[in-house]
Amino acid sequence: MGSSALIAVAAVTVLAALLTGCRGPADGPLGDARPTPGRSAGHGAPFLAVGACSSFGATSSTEVPCTGERAAARVVARHEGTVAGGPPCPPTTDFVLRISAQRPRHDTGDEDGDGAVPQGYACMRNLEAPHPGDPGGGGGPRTIPGDCLYDSGRGQVRETACDGSGRRAPRYRITEATTTRRACPASTVLYVQLGGGRPVGCARRAR
Numbered sequence: 001m002g003s004s005a006l007i008a009v010a011a012v013t014v015l016a017a018l019l020t021g022c023r024g025p026a027d028g029p030l031g032d033a034r035p036t037p038g039r040s041a042g043h044g045a046p047f048l049a050v051g052a053c054s055s056f057g058a059t060s061s062t063e064v065p066c067t068g069e070r071a072a073a074r075v076v077a078r079h080e081g082t083v084a085g086g087p088p089c090p091p092t093t094d095f096v097l098r099i100s101a102q103r104p105r106h107d108t109g110d111e112d113g114d115g116a117v118p119q120g121y122a123c124m125r126n127l128e129a130p131h132p133g134d135p136g137g138g139g140g141p142r143t144i145p146g147d148c149l150y151d152s153g154r155g156q157v158r159e160t161a162c163d164g165s166g167r168r169a170p171r172y173r174i175t176e177a178t179t180t181r182r183a184c185p186a187s188t189v190l191y192v193q194l195g196g197g198r199p200v201g202c203a204r205r206a207r
Contacts, residue, residue, distance in 0.1 A: 030083065030141075032060045033097040033122065048099060048122045050075050061097055066127075077123040088196065089123030091144045094133040097122045136162030136173075143194055148173045148206055157190075162206070170206040177201050 033048060048054065052075045053066035064070045076093060079086040083096055102117035123141075125131070132139025135146020138161030148162040148170030160166035162173060172190050177198035181191050184202035192201030 031095060031097045031124075033062065033099050046078070047102075047117045048075050048078060048097065050078050053127070054097060054122070054124065071127060073124040073126050075122045076125045078120065079123075080118050080120040082119065083121045086121065089141055091142055092125065092131065092133045092135075092140070093123040093142065094126045094131055094140055095124050096141050097124055138162070138166045143174065143192060143201065145174050145176050145201065149190075149192075149203065172203040173206045174201040174203045 033054060048063050051066075052063055053068075053071040054061040054073050054075070055064045055070040056072040061073075066074065073094065076090055077087075083098060089096060099117065099120045099122060101119040125133070131137055133142070134140075135144055136148055138148070138159055143159060146162070147159055149157040149172045150160045150168040151171060152158045157172065158168075160168045160170050162170050164170065174192055174194075175185070175187075177194055177196075178184055178200045179198055181188075181200055184191065184200065185204075187204045188202040189205055190203035192203050193199060194201045
């Protein structure tokens, strides 16, 4: 996953120093989407609702028909509010679109027909490969079991593709998520803070 995944604590004999921080669900690839007149959802329909599709733009994305040539990604989850304060996206989300609030207008559709679209974010999954949010894909907004990491200096690590196709070779791989460090296997050399119900990622040397 492309953004930083900062390690929570270094473990056992392989790493002696403490590494602090982690990447939470608010971090990771982000884009922007703004409600525009004539979008495919139609009057009164939610903007970028679950199952809707977006295009890829140079600076922002718009909602488009999923069967159209411009469709590039599908909404797999949709939440109001900010990414930092809201629920995390599904584990294999490829990227997140931040949705700007839209004040009432009479020429656009909206959440309930009053012309307003609240601030929110959409969790997106590419319609076609590659899927950087998949385990080991080297990208996406969340760090999950199967992802690989490399040392980025100053006691931090970042994600990279497990197949070696990234700019940096993988050094660690998260094998599983647990509730406590004690539940990690003996082969663990690094504890990674993941958040959620199983907040501890158990990482070992990549092979």
